[in-house]
Amino acid sequence: MEQELAQRIVSGLHDAGIDVITYLPETRLSQMLPLLRDDGSFKLIAVSSEAEAVTIGAGAALGGKQVAVYMECTGLYVSCYSILSIAKRFGVPLLLLIAHLGSFADQRNNSVYAVSGAYVTPILDALEIQYRLVESGQNLETCIKDAGRHTQALKLPVALLFSGDFTR
Amino acid sequence: MIRYECFEWLAPLMTDQLVVTSLSGQRVEWGHLSKREADLNLGSMGNALAVGIGLALALPQRKVFVFESDGSVLLSLFNLPTLANLNPPNMAVFVFDNQAYSGTRISYPSATAGKTDLAAVAKGSGIEHSVTVSALADFKKEATAALHDGGLRFVVCKIEESVGHRNITRSDVDLLETKYRFVRYLERTEGKPIFQGRG
Numbered sequence: 001m002e003q004e005l006a007q008r009i010v011s012g013l014h015d016a017g018i019d020v021i022t023y024l025p026e027t028r029l030s031q032m033l034p035l036l037r038d039d040g041s042f043k044l045i046a047v048s049s050e051a052e053a054v055t056i057g058a059g060a061a062l063g064g065k066q067v068a069v070y071m072e073c074t075g076l077y078v079s080c081y082s083i084l085s086i087a088k089r090f091g092v093p094l095l096l097l098i099a100h101l102g103s104f105a106d107q108r109n110n111s112v113y114a115v116s117g118a119y120v121t122p123i124l125d126a127l128e129i130q131y132r133l134v135e136s137g138q139n140l141e142t143c144i145k146d147a148g149r150h151t152q153a154l155k156l157p158v159a160l161l162f163s164g165d166f167t168r
Numbered sequence: 169m170i171r172y173e174c175f176e177w178l179a180p181l182m183t184d185q186l187v188v189t190s191l192s193g194q195r196v197e198w199g200h201l202s203k204r205e206a207d208l209n210l211g212s213m214g215n216a217l218a219v220g221i222g223l224a225l226a227l228p229q230r231k232v233f234v235f236e237s238d239g240s241v242l243l244s245l246f247n248l249p250t251l252a253n254l255n256p257p258n259m260a261v262f263v264f265d266n267q268a269y270s271g272t273r274i275s276y277p278s279a280t281a282g283k284t285d286l287a288a289v290a291k292g293s294g295i296e297h298s299v300t301v302s303a304l305a306d307f308k309k310e311a312t313a314a315l316h317d318g319g320l321r322f323v324v325c326k327i328e329e330s331v332g333h334r335n336i337t338r339s340d341v342d343l344l345e346t347k348y349r350f351v352r353y354l355e356r357t358e359g360k361p362i363f364q365g366r367g
Contacts, residue, residue: 020226045225045254048246052218056250059188059222062208062351064362085212086219090347155363 001166005137006031009097010039012141013068016148018095019043020065022053026072028099028108028167050075054082054157058092066148068095073102073120073161083127083157093151095144096129096159105135105164120161129157135164171264171327174307175201181315182206184357185231186223190216192237192271193333194264200336205353209339209346214243217251217261224256227358231258233314238265238280245289251320252294260314260321266329275329287324295322302326 009032013021022045025033036042043065047053050071057067071079076098087094102109102117109117124131130150134143144160151158171194179201187207189195195209208223210216220234241247241263251261267281280286290298297319301307310323341349351362 022222043225045222046250048250049244051214052221052244052247052250055215055218055244056222056225059219059224060226061222062219062347062354062362063223063226064354064358064360065226082215082218086210086215089212090210090343092347152364 001029001031001168003031005140005166006035008137008140009144010035012144013148014039014041015141015145016068016095017066018068018148020045020057020060020067021070022047022057022060022067023070024048024050024053024072024075026075026099026101028072028101028106029070029097029162050079051082054079054094055086057094058082058086058090061092061094062090066152067093068097070097072099074116076120076123080123080127083129087157088127091155092157093155094157095148095151096157098159098161099166100133100161100163101167103161103163105167107164107167124159129159130154131159131161133161133163134166137165169302169304169307169325169327170330171266171325172197172330172332173304174264174311174325174327177304177308178311181311185233185315186227187233187235188216188220188223189235190214190237190240192240192264193330194235194237196333196336196338198235199339205349208350211343213237213240216240217244217247220259220261221247221251221254221256224259225254227354228256228258231260231315232256234259234261236261236263238263238267238278238286239269241286242279242284248290248293248295251322252290255320257318257320261323262311263322263324264327265324266327268329270329270331287322290322290324295320298322298324300324300326
């Protein structure tokens with residue numbers, strides 16, 4: 001991902017009012033992490049599993065924070081139980097930022113990723129989590145802000161799936 | 169040690185501490201004895217500890233108690249290194265370890281009935297104050313310290329397997345109701361909006 005896009009994600013998270021980000025780093029969007037850290041206005045919470053990225057994030061959201069959860073798409077598989085048993089069942093707003101490896105537009109797609117990417121949208125559909133595909137910087141900040149507003153309005157997780165230009 | 173006796177002693181001492189409970193009989197017993205707005209009964213395995221971490225980080229001025237079970241902690245062992253590294257000083261975890269999956273009704277032994285020592289796992293993960301207690305007097309000592317002192321505590325409470333909670337009438341408060349009661353309590357006591365509706 002170009003540095004400019006990484007910086008614009010950070011700006012979008014600012015605009016969306018996000019103040020806590022739980023994360024397990026991955027390969028496509030990780031350039032935003034040093035920017036988030038340097039920014040100083042986000043509480044960054046590093047985790048050992050995407051499952052607890054969701055549950056720790058849910059605890060922070062119930063405590064009054066606006067939370068984004070950053071993960072690779074394989075992390076969605078790992079965190080399905082947490083999403084269902086806490087975020088969905090209790091109705092907790094979480095903005096899921098998912099690097100969609102193995103998707104059509106993944107510029108680094110290969111046999112390692114392709115199968116992992118194939119089940120992401122069917123799983124989101126099965127969990128009834130609304131999502132948007134984000135493949136370029138067009139309207140990026142607006143897209144993040146809209147997603148942030150929507151998760152707060154729904155009081156449920158909402159996902160942005162990043163691929164295309166974000167995977168270069 | 170009997171879990172219900174621990175709760176019977178502790179419940180009247182709680183003031184504004186937040187309590188997160190997992191799934192086992194402890195949620196029924198604590199729910200029966202406490203009934204506080206500051207209690208968040210999750211009703212699921214493997215989640216209470218992490219939700220407690222999120223609350224402790226979001227509200228550093230509040231004390232967060234987490235009541236866990238051996239089966240629930242074993243399901244999400246990855247929480248322990250994360251907890252150790254975040255090290256929230258306002259959090260106390262009490263794991264009521266009956267060494268069995270008693271909710272299964274066949275009392276199937278958990279790993280702590282075998283070789284696994286959860287306090288040692290927590291210690292090895294980096295949680296400095298990680299201890300095991302098996303007498304009510306020792307539980308009281310740890311819980312008193314958790315109420316009054318700072319610092320992360322991880323206390324494995326070795327308890328007898330009990331099915332006493334099966335005789336307690338279950339609460340009819342559903343999970344969404346629990347959430348809103350808890351969140352509205354926090355809004356009131358913290359003086360800030362959390363879930364804003366514009367109905």
